[in-house]
Amino acid sequence: MNGGWKGGDGPPAMKGISLYVHIPFCAARCPYCDFATAPATSAPRARYIDALATEIVREGTALERPRLRTIYVGGGTPSLLEPDEIARLGRAIDDVFVRRPREVTVEVNPATLDRGRLEAWRAFGVTRISLGVQSFSEAGLRALGRTHQPEDVAPAVAAARGAGCDVSLDLIFGWPGQGPREWHEDLDRAVALAPDHLSCYPLELALEPEDSVANWPGGGWPVVERWRRATAAAQADDRGLALLYAVAHRRLARAGYRHYEIANWARAGKRSLHNVTYWRNGEWLGVGAGAHSHLAGVRSHRPAWLIAYVDAIDRASPRVVDPSADRVSEDAILGLRLDTGIDLGRFAARSGSAARERIGSALRALDGRGLVHWTGDRARLTPRGRILANEVFVRLLS
Ligand code: SF4
Numbered sequence: 187m188n189g190g191w192k193g194g195d196g197p198p199a200m201k202g203i204s205l206y207v208h209i210p211f212c213a214a215r216c217p218y219c220d221f222a223t224a225p226a227t228s229a230p231r232a233r234y235i236d237a238l239a240t241e242i243v244r245e246g247t248a249l250e251r252p253r254l255r256t257i258y259v260g261g262g263t264p265s266l267l268e269p270d271e272i273a274r275l276g277r278a279i280d281d282v283f284v285r286r287p288r289e290v291t292v293e294v295n296p297a298t299l300d301r302g303r304l305e306a307w308r309a310f311g312v313t314r315i316s317l318g319v320q321s322f323s324e325a326g327l328r329a330l331g332r333t334h335q336p337e338d339v340a341p342a343v344a345a346a347r348g349a350g351c352d353v354s355l356d357l358i359f360g361w362p363g364q365g366p367r368e369w370h371e372d373l374d375r376a377v378a379l380a381p382d383h384l385s386c387y388p389l390e391l392a393l394e395p396e397d398s399v400a401n402w403p404g405g406g407w408p409v410v411e412r413w414r415r416a417t418a419a420a421q422a423d424d425r426g427l428a429l430l431y432a433v434a435h436r437r438l439a440r441a442g443y444r445h446y447e448i449a450n451w452a453r454a455g456k457r458s459l460h461n462v463t464y465w466r467n468g469e470w471l472g473v474g475a476g477a478h479s480h481l482a483g484v485r486s487h488r489p490a491w492l493i494a495y496v497d498a499i500d501r502a503s504p505r506v507v508d509p510s511a512d513r514v515s516e517d518a519i520l521g522l523r524l525d526t527g528i529d530l531g532r533f534a535a536r537s538g539s540a541a542r543e544r545i546g547s548a549l550r551a552l553d554g555r556g557l558v559h560w561t562g563d564r565a566r567l568t569p570r571g572r573i574l575a576n577e578v579f580v581r582l583l584s
Contacts, residue, residue, distance in 0.1 A: 202252065203254065203470055203471055204257070204258070204460050204468065204471075205254050205258070205473070206258050206460075206472040206473070206478075207242075207473055208262065208472065208474025208475055209259060209260070209262040209263070209264040209266075209474065210474070210476070211228065211231060211261065211266050211267075212263045213225075213226050213263060213295070213297075216332060217413040217417075218330060218389060218390075218391055218417070220392050221261075222475060222476050223262055224492050226263070226266045228492070230493060233496050234475070234492055235271050235275070237495065238474055238499075239275060239278040241499050242278040242282065243278050243281055244502070245282075245471055246282025247282050249481075251284060252284065253283070253285075253286060254283045254284065254287045255288060255459070257311070257460070258291045258461075259275075260293045261293055263294075263318075264294070265293070265294035265303060265307075266295070267303070268306075269302050269303060269306035272303070272306040272307060272310050273309065276309065276311070285311065287311065289314055289458070289459045290310070291314040291458065292307050292310075292312050293316045294316065295334060296319060297333070297334035297338045299315075299345055299346070304349050308351075312351060313352060314352040316354040316355075316383075317339065317355050317356065319339050319355045319376070320357060320358045321336075321358065322339065322372050322375040322376070323371065326358075329361040329362050329363055330358060330389070339355075339379070343379045352382040352383065355376050355384050356385045356387070357385070357387070358388070358389050359386055359388055359422075359430045359434065360388045360389040360422040360426065360430055362421050363420070365426075366433050369430045373434060377438070377441040382452065382456035383450070383451065383453070383457070383458060384443060384450070386438075389421055391414045428574075431572075431573050444525070445525060446524060446525045446526075447462075447523050447525070448523050448575055462524070464520070465521070466524075467517050467520050469481055472488070473488075474488065475488060475489065475490055475494075479505060484507060485507070485508040486507045487506055514537050514541040515545075517533070517536075518533070519582055519583075522582075523575070526566070527564055527567065529563055530564070545582060548582050549565050549578070551581060552578060556570045556571070557570060557571035557577065557578055558578065559571075
């Protein structure tokens with residue numbers, strides 16, 4: 187079957203969708219990264235932007251000019267785009283979508299936010315800047331192989347605020363040498379900048395080449411593998427990561443942030459509306475290399491490699507449809523990521539009583555382990571359940 191709704195279901199009900207735009211370029215390759223990225227100076231960069239604009243126009247037209255509720259420009263490092271490239275993408279979107287979004291986010295490397303680009307992003311409609319801080323410590327940034335400096339962050343936050351944007355900070359915990367004290371320091375420095383939103387992810391290192399994209403311009407997978415093995419041996423183990431996660435939970439609660447999703451905290455009214463669309467299994471179109479879409483109940487994606495993506499757009503190939511998943515389990519897992527959890531009554535109304543029975547008994551089998559909290563028909567992960575979320579999710583898949 188072809189991509190998206192083109193398989194014969196007709197266009198999705200157009201009460202509004204979300205749009206994800208993928209920019210794969212980065213100034214340097216971080217050795218822990220598992221995304222398909224390309225150097226910012228790539229020769230095919232102009233072709234990529236052409237392909238992206240073509241895909242936006244083609245998809246928006248095919249979807250009959252839907253309204254965009256949220257836009258998220260991620261990567262990669264979208265903040266490396268030049269003002270004319272940003273304006274070009276904005277024009278393509280305006281040509282074929284009704285653009286009245288409640289939220290427009292762009293991911294930014296703290297070292298790349300200059301005045302010209304910030305003005306171009308404001309003209310694009312950006313309301314929210316997500317800064318890839320990762321750590322405020324030089325040792326942390328070195329351990330993670332990052333190229334920006336801790337002192338780049340505060341000016342980037344001030345610039346984003348000066349442009350009237352909300353600010354989200356991404357942090358990574360569990361790097362070699364980081365214990366609770368160092369993690370507290372990172373969290374304190376983040377809180378001192380008063381961001382609207384924070385995302386905290388454990389350092390995860392895929393150790394299989396098929397799960398990873400070899401780095402450039404270095405020695406490819408063998409070099410990445412050496413770095414990862416050394417880092418994995420030196421980083422916090424599962425108990426250590428759980429301890430650091432609990433530190434974040436307490437510290438950020440004390441600072442007034444709501445832990446609304448496993449890895450995300452927000453001030454009141456500042457949740458990421460775009461990402462909530464994913465967790466509520468809503469409708470979104472993803473454009474660009476490796477971008478995923480979920481439209482009219484069908485999941486699909488584009489090839490991750492830049493050249494394969496550009497070729498697919500040149501040939502007007504449809505998106506690749508993902509094998510049908512167990513939608514009931516998928517809905518339950520996504521819903522449990524949020525602090526609101528899942529309501530089995532609503533679940534039954536949407537997916538039938540057999541689905542309710544299956545999910546309910548899988549979760550009830552965990553009673554007594556302190557992983558799931560029940561309020562009537564509503565199940566939520568406890569703080570311990572969030573740390574051990576994969577143990578819960580595996581039950582829902584079996
Ligand atoms: S972690 Fe981010 S900045 Fe680093 S290579 Fe991956 S996408 Fe680029």
